[in-house]
Amino acid sequence: MNRPRSTLLLSSLLCTALPLHAQQVDDTQTSADSTATELAAVRVQGQADDRPRAPDAQLGSFGPGRWKDTPASINVLDRTLLDKRQPRSLSEVAYSDASLGDSYAAVGYYQNVAIRGFPLDLATGYRFNDLTIAGEQRLALENIQQVEILKGEAGLTAGIMAPGGIINYVAKRPARVQELTVGTDSHGSRYTAVDLGRWITSTFGLRFNAAWEDTHSYIDHTDGRRNFYALAADWLIGDKGKLELDGNYQTSAQRSASGYQLLGGDTLPTHASATTLLGYQPWSQPVAIQSTNLTARYRYQFNDAWQGSVALGHSRSVIDDNVAFAYGCFYAAQCADGSVPGNYFAPNGDYDVYDYRSPDDTRVNDEVRAQLQGRFTTGALSHQLTVGVDGFRRTVDRRQDVYDYVGTANIHDATVPVFAPSPNAPGASARRLDDKQRAVFALDRINFGNGWQWLAGGRFVKLDEIANDSDGVRERRTQLSKFLPQTALMWQATDRLNTYVSYSKGLSLGQEAPYWTSNADSFLPPLLSRQVELGAKFSATSSLDLGAALFRISQPFQYAMPDDSDAGYTFIQRGNQVHTGLELSANGKLSEHVHVTASASVLRARAEDAGTPAYEGHQLINIPKARASVLVDYQLPFAPAWTVSGGWRYAASNVATPDGSTKVPSYNVFDAGLRVRSEVRGHALTWRLSVDNVFDKFYWRDTGSSGGDYYLFPGAPRLARLTVSYAL
Known part of the structure; x- marks a missing residue:
């Protein structure tokens, strides 16, 4: 789509050992007025009837325990909240958490988000049932019971990953439901x-x-369609074993919308439209994506204290990438002499249109994990131990793409001239990436008594990654071994209040140098990141949870440094990128009739000792200093079947240039909703109406980058969704 086009957790990694003779869960009993936040539930089937069972918590990289007992900043978007919001894309899921923001989330294409200001790694940042999936897909939500967001370092959980965190999709389990x-x-x-x-x-x-x-998009000429199918199976094997199988398949097709760019590299586009498809050409085909995700997990309960599990995951995404792409102004008159940077739109609004085609872009993730977890004591100390091994492989196969200039248009023109498409055809497919990771991990939660616990562990990972050019010729091979420690100290001050301090290290792969730098297409070395976090979790009432986390994450700063080379820039690692922030959250009931889901984030992101003074001393690109997200439900006392809701989303001004000289304005967006429950002949009937951006405000939601180039994406205008659910 763009010229370079480069490229929890909370589930069973360290889940609580529990007996397999539990009652069956009935998901239809989930209340719209759910109380304190619950983490992912282990749901098992026994001989009993379909009465609801309180879910047991599953945890990620800090071991067994409830939300309040977990020394990490975690948010769980349960099925009730998803039904209220009615999201259809990852970007819309991010509405519900102030720590998340779009990071090159184009309409009609697979999307990415950032957590704590760091874009997630598409190779390892997304999970299905706690097993890695290819992030290059449109993630469906129909079969999802809850979305779990682990914020910050998770090296013990995921190994090599971006430091922002992980998003895990937890599948619905078998239950008595017909809807x-x-x-x-x-x-x-x-x-x-x-x-x-x-x-x-x-x-x-x-x-x-x-x-x-069948989607009728708010952007002209970008209507789309998708078909989605998912199947989950639970099988109790004997008295102690359980097998969980999940699979889903989705096809989608939709034209992708190009983002705007700064005019001349420093000016926001005037009279920009959220509904205009830049570069529209009638011959351009939609982006077609086929994705398959499969997981299998077998658990065996040895006794009341010890449990083992083996899990397998396979994820495959095939993208036929087609777009008449609006990018830069190399061929425009104002940019021809080189006085205006060609990788931005021209000062007068001219932009180039490229015929981009990259069919059969195939990403495959495979993972296998085995682990043992249990409880024991040594003298006065009690332990909860988890040990395991993990193997991961990711491959990327791509054909030689077509990326040919076809004409120049202007953002102020009502219509785009029709240009002739490129006569060239994509070339042969080649293995572009082969990434293998092997790891062993261990974590011990030690209880000292008097409310004190110490968690200590780590992950030893070995990486062997081969990257090839478009002809399949090796460009690099990266081999490394690294131990990633993770530790935390917890204190239960009262029955309601828990506090913690944690420290962890992570490892992520270096980025690829943009094509317009002197070391174009070179990969920088892996980056070691560090995080320190101080947090508190408070149960204000039995149905209201409050959380606060103060954190600092640092890693080497990667950027295109201006220099005297022929290209004018060289992509380097120098100095540090430091993110320091505060997160606040509130989830639960404020009163009998009022339910709130709220979060706020204040984040200071800076480059330090980078060697380019203009890039230091200010907020980094696409990281607002503050965000907030609030959704309040009010169940009408005089009409209990009726619930009204109101939402507010806020983001501070957002930097759009490396030197911080240009920013997009802050925004406030308001949402509303209505939910009505009734019955027809004894069957439940639920009406849900949600209205996003009630006042139809124009705003820039994303100033993110892809392949070293920067883009501006407008937020969606007012959109109302209505669904009717009938329990058969």
């Missing part, structure tokens, strides 16, 4: 989904989810 949902929106989209589940026998259950959607 049909139909919907539309203010643009005329059509949506149908089914959710069917049953325990076939006392030991074997299934859950089937499917969705069919």
Whole structure:
């Protein structure tokens, strides 16, 4: 799509050992007024009936325990919240957490987000049932029970990853449910989904989810479609074993929307439109994505204290990438003499249009993990120990793409001239990346008594990664071994208040130098990051959780340094990129009729000792200093079946240039919703209406980068969605 086009956790890694003779969970019993935040639940089937069972917590890299007992900043977006918001994309999921922000999240394409200001690694930042999936896909939510967000370093959980965190999608488990949902929106989209589940026998259950959607996009000429299918199965094997199987498959097709760029490299576009497709060419095909995600997990309960598990995951995404891409102004008159940087739009609004085609772009992630966890004592100390091994492989196969200039247009023109497409065709496919990681990990949670606990552990990872050029010729091989420690000290001050301090290290791969630098296409060395976090978790009431976390993350600063080379820039690692922030959260009931989901983030992101004074002393690109997200539900006392909601999203001004000289304005966006529950012949009928951006405000939601180039994406205008769910 763009010229370079480069490229929890909370589930079973360290889950609580628990007996497998538990009652069956009925997801239809989930209350819209759920109380304190629960982490991912282990759901098992037994001989009992379908009465609800309080979920047990599963945890990520800090071991077993409830949300309040976890020394990390974690947010869980449960099914109830997802139904309220009705998100259809990753960018919309990010509305619900102030620590998340878009990071090159183009409409019609696979999207990415940043946590704590660091974009997630598409290779390792996204998980399904706690197993790595290819991030280059449009992630569906119909089969998802909850979305778990681990903020900050998770080297013990994931090994080599970006320091911002991880997003894990937890699948629905078999339950007694038969539900049909139909919907539309203010643009005329059509949506149908089914959710069917049953325990076939006392030991074997299934859950089937499917969705069919024809999207009428708010951006002209970018209507799309998708088909989604998912199947989950639980099988109790004997008295002590349980097998969980999950698979989903999705196809989608939609034209991708190019982002704006600064005019002349320093001026915001005037009269920009959130509904205009830049560079539109009628011959340009949509971006087609086919994705498959499979997981299998077998757990065995040796006794009341010890449990073992083996998990396998396979994820495959195939992208047929097609776009008439609006990029730069190399061929525009104002940029021809080199006085204006060619990798931005021209000062008068001219931009070049490229015919970009990259079919069969295939990303495959495979992972296998085995672990043992249990409890024991040594003298006066009690231990919760987890040990395991993990193997991960990722491959990327791509064909030689077409990226040819076809004409120049202007952002102020009502229509784009129709240009002739390039006559060239994509070349042969080649293995571009082969990444293998092997690891052993261990974590011990030691209870000293008097409310004190110490968690100590780490992950030893070995990396062997081979990168090739478009012809399949090796460009580099990276081999390294690294121990990534993780530790935390916790104090339960009262029954309601827990505090903690934690320290962890992480490792991420160096970025590829942009094509316009003197060392174009070179990969920089891996980066070691460090995080210190101080946090508190308080149960204000039995149904309201409050959280606060103060953190500092640092890693080497990667950037294009201005110099005297022929290209004018060289991509380097120098100095440090330091993110220091405060996060606050509130989740639960304020009163009998009022439920709140709220978060706020204050983040200072700076480059230090980078060697280029103009790039220091100010906020870094695409990292607002402050964000907030609030959603309040009010159940009408005089009409209990009716619930109204109001939401507020805020982001401070956002830097759009490396020297900090240009910013996009801050924004406040307000959302609203209405939910009505009723019955038809004894069957539940639920109406959900959500309105995002009620006042139709124009704002810039994203100033992120891709492949070293910077883009501006407008936020979505007012959008109303209506769904009706009928329990069959």
